Amino acid sequence: MILATLLEGAPAAAETAEGGLGGPFAIEPGLVIWTWVVFLSLFFLLRKYAWPPIVRLTEEREKLIKQQLQEAKQANTRAAEALEEHKKLLAGAKGEAHQLINEAKAVAQKEREQLLAKARDEQQQVLDRAKREIEVEREKAVMQLRREAVDLSLAAASKLIQERLDSDADRKIVERYLDALERSAP
Numbered sequence: 001m002i003l004a005t006l007l008e009g010a011p012a013a014a015e016t017a018e019g020g021l022g023g024p025f026a027i028e029p030g031l032v033i034w035t036w037v038v039f040l041s042l043f044f045l046l047r048k049y050a051w052p053p054i055v056r057l058t059e060e061r062e063k064l065i066k067q068q069l070q071e072a073k074q075a076n077t078r079a080a081e082a083l084e085e086h087k088k089l090l091a092g093a094k095g096e097a098h099q100l101i102n103e104a105k106a107v108a109q110k111e112r113e114q115l116l117a118k119a120r121d122e123q124q125q126v127l128d129r130a131k132r133e134i135e136v137e138r139e140k141a142v143m144q145l146r147r148e149a150v151d152l153s154l155a156a157a158s159k160l161i162q163e164r165l166d167s168d169a170d171r172k173i174v175e176r177y178l179d180a181l182e183r184s185a186p
Contacts, residue, residue: 146175146178149174149178150170150171150174150175150178153174154167154170154171154174
């Protein structure tokens with residue numbers, strides 16, 4: 001039936017196209033009806049078979065994009081948190097490094113002070129030992145000089161007296177004399 005109607009309208013369309021009644025803007029009721037029939041048929045076919053998959057794919061794509069945006073926001077948040085944590089760790093590491101450097105400086109200063117104190121102690125010990133040795137040597141030299149002075153005094157006295165005196169007794173006399181001289185000398 002549709003085919004018969006199409007065939008009947010075909011000669012009228014041909015006449016119109018050949019210069020019949022209408023022009024390009026003429027309204028033909030048969031053509032309008034068939035245009036509507038084709039349009040509505042295509043509309044219902046597309047609505048039933050094409051639009052649901054298109055709408056479903058579009059909605060799935062929209063959901064996927066929303067999910068990806070959400071994941072991107074979460075990844076961005078995690079990255080910002082990781083960056084913040086990294087900054088905190090870096091600041092902590094810098095603080096620890098400064099603390100270690102300060103501790104190392106303090107330890108080095110203590111070691112330096114200990115080494116200087118030890119060197120001063122050793123220097124003082126060497127000086128004290130040298131002073132003791134000098135004092136001992138001085139006392140030995142004084143004793144030696146005393147003995148020589150006593151011997152010289154005895155030798156001089158014996159030449160004066162022309163006799164030999166008892167050496168122990170003479171020594172005691174001269175030693176007493178030298179002690180008296182030592183006490184009176186400033």
